[in-house]
Amino acid sequence: MRPVAFRIVLMYGLAGVSWIAISDALFYQIHSSKDVPLLCMGTVSALLFVLITCFILYRLIQRYYKRLRLSEKQYRTYFDDNPIPMWIYDRETLLFIAVNDAAVLKYGYSKEEFYNMSILDIRPPEDAGKVMEAVSDRLEKPDYKNFGVWRHRRKDGSDIFAHITSHLTHTNNEQHVMIAAEDVTQRLLTEERLQQANTELLRQNNLLREISWAQSHNVRRPLASILGLLNVIRISDDASERELCINYIEISASELDIMVYEINEQINQGVYHETPDLKPKNPVSAGLLY
Numbered sequence: 489m490r491p492v493a494f495r496i497v498l499m500y501g502l503a504g505v506s507w508i509a510i511s512d513a514l515f516y517q518i519h520s521s522k523d524v525p526l527l528c529m530g531t532v533s534a535l536l537f538v539l540i541t542c543f544i545l546y547r548l549i550q551r552y553y554k555r556l557r558l559s560e561k562q563y564r565t566y567f568d569d570n571p572i573p574m575w576i577y578d579r580e581t582l583l584f585i586a587v588n589d590a591a592v593l594k595y596g597y598s599k600e601e602f603y604n605m606s607i608l609d610i611r612p613p614e615d616a617g618k619v620m621e622a623v624s625d626r627l628e629k630p631d632y633k634n635f636g637v638w639r640h641r642r643k644d645g646s647d648i649f650a651h652i653t654s655h656l657t658h659t660n661n662e663q664h665v666m667i668a669a670e671d672v673t674q675r676l677l678t679e680e681r682l683q684q685a686n687t688e689l690l691r692q693n694n695l696l697r698e699i700s701w702a703q704s705h706n707v708r709r710p711l712a713s714i715l716g717l718l719n720v721i722r723i724s725d726d727a728s729e730r731e732l733c734i735n736y737i738e739i740s741a742s743e744l745d746i747m748v749y750e751i752n753e754q755i756n757q758g759v760y761h762e763t764p765d766l767k768p769k770n771p772v773s774a775g776l777l778y
Contacts, residue, residue, distance in 0.1 A: 572670050573650070575602070579663040582606040582623065594671060596643030607667075610640050612647065637672060648673045695754075707747055710740040 567574060573591035577584050584602045592599060595610060611619050615638070622635055635652040642648060650669035657664045717733040717740070724730050 570668075572668050574666065574668050576657065576664050576666050577607050579656075579665055582608060585664060591669070594642070594648075594669075595640070601643075610642075612639060612641050615639060637676070640669065649676055707744065707751075710743040710747070713737075713740040714744075 567586070568588050570588055571590055573594045574588045575584055575591050576586040583606050587599055587602045591602070595602075597605070608616055608619060619638075625633075632655045633653070635654060637649050637651050640648050640650050649672055651672050653668045655666045657666050714737050717737045721730050721733050724733070
């Protein structure tokens with residue numbers, strides 16, 4: 489505004505100085521060549537000066553308002569066609585005074601409905617206190633502010649989460665607040681699912697590590713029994729002793745099968761319960777026969 493006003497005054501001053509310099513020389517020539525009263529020429533000069541400067545001022549002001557209207561139209565286009573929901577509300581009453589098409593599409597209200605609502609009407613009732621605190625903070629800090637993520641309620645009753653930024657504007661000597669509300673609901677849901685998946689993956693890894701560590705000696709025990717019994721069979725000539733070892737091998741194999749089955753079930757269920765130490769069922773398991 490100031491540069492435009494300065495240019496208008498400058499043009500007016502240049503026009504006035506130029507007219508004074510040119511008109512004096514022109515009317516002196518006319519007065520010298522014709523018998524025209526000097527007072528009459530002064531009056532004509534003043535009238536011409538007023539008419540010319542009025543025309544210049546009119547053209548300058550017309551040009552300024554044309555550019556101003558173009559700027560307002562461009563600004564309005566940026567507001568109305570912005571893909572992010574935006575609105576302007578009155579700083580005192582909290583009533584909506586302007587909303588763009590994206591806000592109408594996102595929240596489900598028509599513009600006429602918006603203009604009969606306040607910013608509290610698109611918030612859950614339990615969030616009203618927090619909204620008023622944020623508005624008070626807005627009064628204390630009038631510049632651009634990032635309010636973070638807030639919960640909003642649409643006309644159909646569903647909730648969305650919007651990242652709010654605001655900026656104070658002035659219209660007709662009134663203070664209004666412009667809001668941009670970017671819907672981040674899907675992003676938050678995706679982040680939550682990724683966090684849950686990461687937590688589950690860590691839990692499964694810890695579970696597998698815990699199972700492998702705790703069960704290693706339990707699985708090894710019947711396996712060691714089988715190997716020991718096989719050695720006994722290999723060196724023994726007593727048929728009854730060899731038959732007894734074969735029975736113990738079958739028992740150890742059954743123990744091993746049960747342990748593998750239980751470990752597999754725990755992994756599938758995602759819950760680990762340490763398998764209690766089984767009582768030795770053969771002399772090898774008891775450490776009596778190697």
